[in-house]
Amino acid sequence: MNFIQPTLLSALAIPTTLLLMTSCGEKPSQAPPARPPQAVIVATVEQKTVPIYVENVAQTEANATVEIRARVQGFLMDAPFKEGGYVKKGDLLFQIDPKPYQAAVDQAQANVTKADATLGRANADVDRIKPLVEQRAISQQELDNAIATAKVAEADLLAARAGLTTAQLELGYTTMRAPFDGLIGARQVDVGNFVGNTADTTLLATISTTDPMRATFHVAEANYLRYQRRFMGDEAAAEEHSAAMAFDLILSDGSTYAHKGKFDFAERALDARAGTLKLVVTFPNPELLLRPGQFARVRAMPEERPDAILVPQRAVITTQSAQSVMVVGEGNKVEVRPIKTSTRFQDQWIVTTGLKAGEKVIIEGLQKAAPGIVVNPMDPPPDEAPAAEPAKPSATPAAEEAPSAK
Template sequence: MHSSKVVFRSLGLCLLAVISMTGCSHNEAASQKQGEGPPVEVGVVTVKSEAVPVTTELPGRIDAVRMAQVRARVAGILLKQLFKEGADVNEGDVLFEIDPAPLHAIYDSAKANVAKAEANLTQAQAKADRYKNLVEFNAVSKQDYVDAVATAEQAGAEVLAAKAALETASLNLGYAKVTAPISGKIGKAKVTEGALVGQNEATELAVIQQMDPVYFDFTQSSTDVLRLRQALKKGNLQSVSPEAVKISLLLEDGTTYANEGKLMFSDISVDPTTGMITLRAEFPNAERMLLPGMFARARLEQAVNNEALTVPQRGVARGPNGTATVLVVDADNKVQSRLVQAETAVGDKWVVSSGVKAGDRVIVEGVQKVRPGATVKTVPFVESEKQEASAQTTPKAN
């Protein structure tokens, strides 16, 4: 009888243990199902305002600072080409030589005419001086004296005309050697030796372009200019002086040109056909990487937004339709999804115009581990940790 009680008591204890284990297992499953586990740790950045440049990308083309057409200024047969196509030339270098023989003949003839005119002047002046003394004694008539003086003056005018013709002949003889009007890079020759040039017009022989520095001419919509000026007037943006404007150049292959440029001017009128305003910047081009006619895009800093809200790019997710969202941790450490307007990138950050405010905590590390509504544990995301991780993943240059 006693042994039977012991058996029943043992069975009862076992049954209680099984029930207790079953209850615990059920509670754990329910707890896991409801998401009541320990909160996930995420790295957050507190949104704050900072000064951010207002940057615009505008298309345009490279232009030479100076361009000169080399032309034949006298008629004749082209004898020599004295430059290498595509080479750098200096102002005053002889580029072509036109046959000077006919020009020499004209020069010699003009020189002889000067000598003849001067001889006539000497004779006429001597006669006028002699008549001046004779007219006082009535040895010659006053009319003869007046005629002698007029003849001397006419001879003097002929000397001046002959000297002018001689100077013209000398200039034309000098034009037989065609020189570079400016320093720069010369293109291909547009005529060859043996061609008759300058017969009825100043024949174009070649083109020289100054390549360092170069101009970048680009356009901006007048609507954008008005919008910018209104924002400056309201105080939303701070103006930047023209000499402080930063301009960088994005080339056709997507690379950024190594040297920054400076803004030269903006046009004072709007093109009525396009509604655009023309701007010009100047860039150094010592390596001749920028060529006239090349297409590029200027990244222009036109103002400063002192109250811009920024979010690290790694904290912004893009949907299939291009919409941008961020995960924000509220005061109860709950995760919220926010739709934001993030259209301008500055370095590794997006400038956010709506969707968040100063003081919001945006998740930038551990985004993949959480979902909206989850409770999280926040820790500040330190920028140096991000830079160190980037340095570890970036291969070192040899």
């Protein structure tokens, strides 16, 4: 047991040494000083009247589109237009070999001449026989036969004229001209091919108008009903509101189209599968920048929201379906406040419940804040202060409005 004794003596010596050091005037270490409140950037909740913009995905389409089809059979002899170019009303687009149809017209014209001559002879026979019947030189039966022959000749003349009209129409179908000023697509059949030999006739090309251009989009049934109830019983006010609305077209490159659009019409019925109503807006297209089939976004301002409560979007904390903000209240204490929002205005949310004008909300330093702690609120730097600019709606607005469906 002697080998344990030095270890025990050393263990007993340690507290004795500490006791001696304490009695000699050594002071214990002091607690660290309290940390200052964390600095956070805050913004003031605003209240003002704001315009409510809505955006919808749209697609452009021509006012009128016509398929040029072969209505008669024949070899395609000419197609003098430039594919993908602009044509004027009356420009020659396609020419089918007209010689067989010109021959048919000549034949029909000869039939008309022959029938006309036959009718003239039959009428002359009737005029010659009538006096003889009155003189009882010939029988009444012969007069009846002459009259019947004249009526048959008259019917033959009508049939010959109808045949001539048909032949002339078919001859006219060999020449196809532009029905209006517009943009024509590619040739579907090359010159030299035989066309018009199918049941639904042969598609040769498609032409569409270019100015003005339509933009079509769809709004939800609920928003259509909300709009209709707003003007229910006042058709004049609904029409006036629709006519006064100006539409912007946001192109695929993010630029705003130079010309404003006007409401054209709403579709007769809703799409039963999607539950949406189709609206059509018309845009001038003098520079021919728009073409059918382009995708864009239509933006409009259907209403203004008076005394709207606005909070910066970056102050809003979203967890699942709930929204909240951190409010700096009395004594600079942080409070978590649940809120509800409706739609966006510029870089702010429009708040329906939970906030009032003048309150301070944290927009930077949210990770430093917690409910109940004291913070040091600071205003945002001047270069981050919101600038006055046109309203920028969200890409997926919470509220849309449909112009009058009437």
